[in-house]
Amino acid sequence: MRVEELLAAARAGLERLGPAGAAAVHAEGGLLVDIRYAALRERDGTIPGALVVERNELEWRLDPLCEHRAPEATGHDLRVVVICNEGYASSLAAVSLRQLGLHRATDLAGGFQAWRAAGLPVAR
Template identity: 40%
Template sequence: MTSPTAPAEDLSLEDAGALAPLVTPADAAERVAAGAVLVDVRSDAGRARTGAIPGATVVDRYAVDTDFDLASAAHIAPVVSLDTPIVVVCGSVRGSGPVAAELRARGFTNVVHVEGGAPAWKDAGLPVDEIAVDQDPA
């Protein structure tokens, strides 16, 4: 059995998108500008391909239970209550949908995810920092 926050590769994009409310990249950026926590659940390789989103909190999608446990001193600092606004982004809704749905199931009340993921964020002209990738000189 896969983790509930594993990518929903067996779901259509429409079904994965429906796991939690979807917002456009522009709406996501507005939410972040207004104080929402941007949570990036892409792998290192995914961020290297598309670029890092400045200000995003990088979270391992398989560590949602510990990273978002408000009773734990180890939870991610920007999330202070169940009504903290959270925007989840991944490479696609197949990655962000399960994470957003899991957060909502844990009682977080203001969670959305980005339609089209990080590629759509970048295509919308929103800020992205390129990540230098070590190249094998051989």
């Protein structure tokens, strides 16, 4: 399998959101999770209120049953929107969270760059 096929299979099971949809989930109490690495966050800024969890820690920090979970990881029903830089790695990450039982996890199509291009809030 090629990475493109892996990505297509991952996305087939997700209802991906655009920037406005992700903002609405956040406004309704859902969790935005920024998995970009530090250099990108420093360069471009962050989404106010988003939980920053680098990709290599994501499953441990979001699994509600893990002793290393973030306080925001309150249960398997939590609405989670994973955000990477351009919306590729976030699709794979969202599927991984679904495998942990976070059945409402999805990602932001176009990633942080789509959020910023939509004129939504960015903190420097």
